[in-house]
Amino acid sequence: MANVTFRNVHKAFGTYVALENLDLDIRDGEFVALLGPSGCGKSTTLRMLAGLDFPTRGEILIGDRVVNDLAPGKRDIAMVFQSYALYPHMTVGENIGYPLKKRGIKGRAREEAVQKAAALLQLEPLLDRKPKQLSGGQQQRVALGRALVREPQVFLLDEPLSNLDAKLRSYMRAELIELHRRLGKTMVYVTHDQLEAMTMASRIAVMHAGLVQQFDTPDAIYNRPANRFVAGFIGTPPMNQIEGAVDGGDFVVAGHRIPIDRTAFVDSLRDGPAVLGVRPEAITIATGEGLPATVRLAENTGHETIVTLELPDHSRIAARVEAARRLDVGHNVALRFDPAAIHLFEATENGARLNRDETPASVIPMRSK
Template identity: 50%
Template sequence: MARVSLKGVTKRFGEVVAVNELSLEAKDKEFVVFLGPSGCGKTTALRCIAGLEVPDEGEIYIGNELVNDLDPKDRNVAMVFQSYALYPHMTVFDNLSFPLENAKVPKDEIKTRVHATASLLKIEPLLDRKPKQLSGGQRQRVALGRAIVREPQVFLMDEPLSNLDAKLRIYMRAELKKLQKEIGVTTIYVTHDQVEAMTMADRVAILEGGLLQQFNMPDQIYDQPSNVFVAGFVGSPPANFFDCTLTEERVLDAGEFKYHLPEELAEIATKYASSSDLILAIRPQHIKIHTEEEGRTDLIKAELYTTEPLGERMILDLEVGKSIIKALVEPDFQIQDELWMEFPPSKIYLFDKKTQKSLAFIKAEKRRIGS
């Protein structure tokens, strides 16, 4: 098996920079997910690793080997596409054996590997069927099997579950994650679905505009987003954001309300922000809702605008001036027209409005480089 390293990889299409100086490493046997919206560069980066696109700059290593000049067939990687790409006139057995026959693997070994792969994927009863006789989930398993049977160093997967219905997609997420751990093959998986990324990945690389925004474990990305984009893209319902100005009295003035910063956070804001203009963010589930003001000065008064029942939880849309703020509560919460919000200091995010970067990340970066 092998690690995959990208060092300053850039890919342009005319004047469009699809991937911009991408540097990261997927460790041996690791499950890495490239996550981002459409057009962020994630599929282009995957195709560069596969050899289907040639980077304009940078280096790609599989194991210790520089593969920039290697043809796709010589990279020992297997790619699973969004469309299953099965041969309709061939049986499942023939679809699985086809890449081995092309590689001139002996017939006895082909039979052994096909049956071993089919057993692993629980598709042995389907070996004599053709693709049109299979369900969507079965076709996806065959597509995975065709990659597995080759025994590659690396799996590359481009939104392989996107054509499945919601229920089957949830099932296949768990199956695919379990399968990857059993086989122990380094896997790079592309998706725009944050739930897929956060539930399947060992680490997630978030891309936007061809740039790597953050690369870390799922819980670290959720709890410590590196910038405004990551904080807004990861999490459902999405985070609430407020443009603020930091006053000399350690108060964030958001126009519609004021938020008193604890001394420690105020010091971070003063030391690491480029100006007094900041962005305050908090996730809906981290807002505490009170039905009474309770004589406190740290609560923000709000009017109930509407509710969005979600079954086990309920979203409150709260109006503060002209702003709508979303909060997540239990379904039996006693709603009323007038409520008060509490933003726990340990749950808020502060970003530099100019750079959009997290002040916590700016602080950590400056400490890392010793400035």
Template identity: 55%
Template sequence: MAPVTIRDVKKSYGSVATIHGVSIDIADGEFVVLVGPSGCGKSTLLRMLAGLEEISGGEIRIGGRVVNDLPAKERDIAMVFQNYALYPHMSVADNMGFALKLKNAARSEIESRVKPAADILGLTPLLDRFPRQLSGGQRQRVAMGRAIVRDPQVFLFDEPLSNLDAKLRVSMRAEIKNLHQRLKTTIVYVTHDQIEAMTMADKIVVMRDGRVEQVGAPLDLYDRPANTFVAGFIGSPAMNFVQGRIDADRFVTADGQELPLPGRAGTVKPGEATYGIRPEHVRIEDGGVPIRVEVVEPTGSEVMVGARLGGQAISCLFRERLALRPGETIPVRFDPATAHLFDGASGARIADAA
């Protein structure tokens, strides 16, 4: 186990800069998820940490040691890729122990490391099989086992669940989180799926265009997003954004509807702003603002409704079973205790009152 420090790291390809001075502190044994849309630089940052990409500036430390110029094999890390990258002609046991074989480790040592790793991942009955005889989830566990056998200071995961079906992704999320709780090794995990980030991470790093937008615990990012980008990216379904302006002690939408200011906003300056409310915080209530239903999507336990507040699209997530029809108008209330205000020009969140 080891802490990881990424300090003012930059990456350029010729004159094109892709990573712009990223700084992240990762504690010993922490599970950190880098999340963001495609092209935000999260995989590039992970590859620089692994030693697979050269850095153009800044410093990376693993366990207190600067590794900028160290080759990947000397960094004491293990990486699990989106592609399982298993040797098809080798058994599960041989795939898991291959890195130790390359180091000329004794057969007894290889077996002593492979067996406990196989036990942890439920692979013991499969050790004699070949990759073609395994399911996608089993192959991913073999790839994880190969990393565990190396006993590294840091595990790196690069979108390891992207190739799995939805049900298998859910079970593999739980397995990876359980693995971290057992091994207590530092993990840096890259994904574009914010649900993976929310359910697995101790700390989330939200990236956009090669920069860090916000760092924090999952619920901190959900409850107190730094700006509209983070607010819209973290949480599923995404947060609603209603355009309008702050006028005295109220928020007035572009269509003239009045919404209550967030209960913790305190005194805010009048001007253009964005009102944020999550779909699950919208309630049907007599006397509320009218919205026009456009789409109704029942899922069994919930009803997802796409609607219009004046000319602006919003989403509502109701836990009750409702007989709603497209075209009808219903009154809703936005809970001010869970609402957010964002600056109309910068998109930055208007901070809570003290």
């Protein structure tokens, strides 16, 4: 069993708090992405799991074993670094075989394991080359090979694709998904790229300012963001957040009323300031009835057009329309929101979501203490 557990883990560098009360339960065989902007604590989390950094307090478990005091080499983990960290003076074969060599595996056994890993990653023709003779994508595969050669319990990947070009990145994404499916091992993947997290992970821990904001499936993260940060971090463009106030059955923004269904929200929802969240694709641009807005920018990406709209209170939101739709800059339009796609958040800086969901327990399923 190689589930990974963080129990109330806290990490401070001097007076700077990198992580606060981190609780994560990663199940055996799961592919979990730690997603967040730089400085959110995701890499620190991974490095503590690897044993390269140490928690200020709290416990980290791999399987049933507390690994806090275990050296990195004894944790039965493997890590792929963003820079790949290949040993420059060793050949590809020696690089892949190194973890086995340090564990006293010699001769044929080691050679066979290296061959097996190389075959899995199509590295056989490169075994005698040095890392600097390889392309970025090949170096990346060698780093993966070195990680999987000794069949660890848990794979740790620290932004492994961020040094590759876009095309290779999408190829390697598919390769990694395939690899995870074949190996069935627990993988913890750190990234700041939501596309990587959304496409690869079975669950995503969205992190911000040293705190896990939401730990859930990609679907839940996108459709039921736990708070304003998650709503504003996921999606390109992200969810629009319109400041206003709840007044009976309406949400009021700059004097204009948008009808809402009060039963869709939690009982504690009171009249007063709130934030309305709506995804760009849930906005219909029309004329006549609706929230008045002015077209400020229309960006045609080929398969869709992203329209920037200015609301009466001069805030701006984005809408997604079909590419063929022509919208002239400066035109006044009326916006209608899909009622089923309206989210409400508390009006605080990182206000919690106030929707009543069918499966409310899926939001922040953190361990109860």
